[in-house]
């Protein structure tokens with residue numbers, strides 16, 4: 001082996017080592033639930049849990065989802081006109097193959113943490129991709145299914161740029177709460193939150209980049 005080959009070999013070896021160490025540090029990895037989860041009781045039997053920075057390596061999960069998910073642009077009829085839904089989405093029902101195995105692991109960790117209180121596992125995975133500050137989700141509760149009539153839970157994992165998630169009582173009887181979530185933060189809405197409160201991600205002139213949210217829900221909640 002000549003000197004040049006030796007130097008080349010060492011530097012390639014170092015690059016590979018650095019590459020693998022970097023990937024390891026950057027890999028999406030959930031932290032503890034438990035005492036790191038802070039609960040706030042809201043009016044009307046609703047509550048929210050917040051676990052800041054639940055997922056480390058959130059940036060790499062963001063990138064993987066951005067490219068692995070076949071994102072859909074939906075249209076809705078509103079006031080007799082067809083309008084574009086202002087975000088990209090994808091929904092995975094309980095028997096559908098998830099785009100990344102780590103999503104099943106995160107769902108199962110949430111199921112384990114909330115098992116006693118929820119009485120059933122989280123089963124479905126919804127994804128929203130907010131391309132920039134013009135993308136948003138309007139005020140709503142997740143009430144298409146059982147959330148309309150029953151207490152339930154919806155867990156949100158937020159990746160990417162910070163955007164406020166707003167919550168207000170559905171009867172407008174109290175102030176709006178604001179949570180600036182980003183980069184692996186977890187927020188779980190529980191109790192009567194879907195029917196007695198509403199939530200929204202408003203449009204923003206200051207959004208610093210794209211955002212993806214992952215929604216974990218039990219069967220029949222949407």
Ligand SMILES: O=C(O)CCC(=O)C(=O)O
Nearest residue numbers: 128137156165201213215
């Ligand atoms: O993106 C979010 O943080 C919320 C998404 C949401 O509320 C929904 O998909 O029902």
Ligand SMILES: [Fe+2]
Nearest residue numbers: 140141142199
């Ligand atoms: Fe929602």
